[in-house]
Amino acid sequence: MTVLGMIWAEANGGAIGRRGEMPWHLPEDLAYFKRVTLGDPVVMGRRTWESLPERFRPLPGRENIVVSRDAAYVASGAVVSSSLEAALDRLGEQRAWIMGGGQLYREAMPKANELLVTRIDIDVPDADTFAPEIGSAWVLVDRGETLTAANGTSYRFERYERL
Numbered sequence: 441m442t443v444l445g446m447i448w449a450e451a452n453g454g455a456i457g458r459r460g461e462m463p464w465h466l467p468e469d470l471a472y473f474k475r476v477t478l479g480d481p482v483v484m485g486r487r488t489w490e491s492l493p494e495r496f497r498p499l500p501g502r503e504n505i506v507v508s509r510d511a512a513y514v515a516s517g518a519v520v521s522s523s524l525e526a527a528l529d530r531l532g533e534q535r536a537w538i539m540g541g542g543q544l545y546r547e548a549m550p551k552a553n554e555l556l557v558t559r560i561d562i563d564v565p566d567a568d569t570f571a572p573e574i575g576s577a578w579v580l581v582d583r584g585e586t587l588t589a590a591n592g593t594s595y596r597f598e599r600y601e602r603l
């Protein structure tokens with residue numbers, strides 16, 4: 441069984457996206473995401489793959505798996521899996537990270553062992569994509585200290601483990 445982590449950044453109210461973009465720019469979170477995931481396979485939905493700036497496609501230094509039901513879908517530099525299960529079957533015992541988006545987080549939640557959530561103190565009134573609910577099966581094991589980004593934004597890195 442893969443040790444499966446999920447990693448996301450969310451703004452106030454659980455916002456994680458707006459019209460296919462992340463409506464903020466927080467280099468400190470990009471660095472965190474890169475540090476955490478480097479070397480491990482990452483699994484993402486097609487919309488997240490398409491949201492990545494060209495220069496980040498594929499994410500360097502890790503196997504990129506894109507989940508799409510479209511058997512004809514091509515993601516150059518990535519492996520396309522037809523379902524989350526197919527992606528997990530590929531991964532075998534490897535530790536891997538679900539990196540978005542909302543739909544895949546919700547589907548993978550029951551299979552995840554660890555959640556890394558960056559809480560960003562900004563309001564995104566017209567958000568259209570939201571983080572999954574973190575249910576009572578989870579315990580916040582590391583609240584992280586509240587940090588201030590170079591651009592003045594407050595944020596913190598949280599870690600949850602399954603009870």
Ligand SMILES: CCc1nc(N)nc(N)c1OCCCOc1ncccc1N1CCC(C(F)(F)F)CC1
Binds near residue numbers: 447470474496540
């Ligand atoms: C970073 C954003 C992010 N934060 C956390 N904590 N969890 C995530 N699931 C996550 O979303 C990754 C997919 C979206 O990512 C991007 N969306 C727009 C612009 C840039 C990116 N990044 C920049 C860094 C790059 C690197 F390879 F350097 F990591 C990856 C692509």
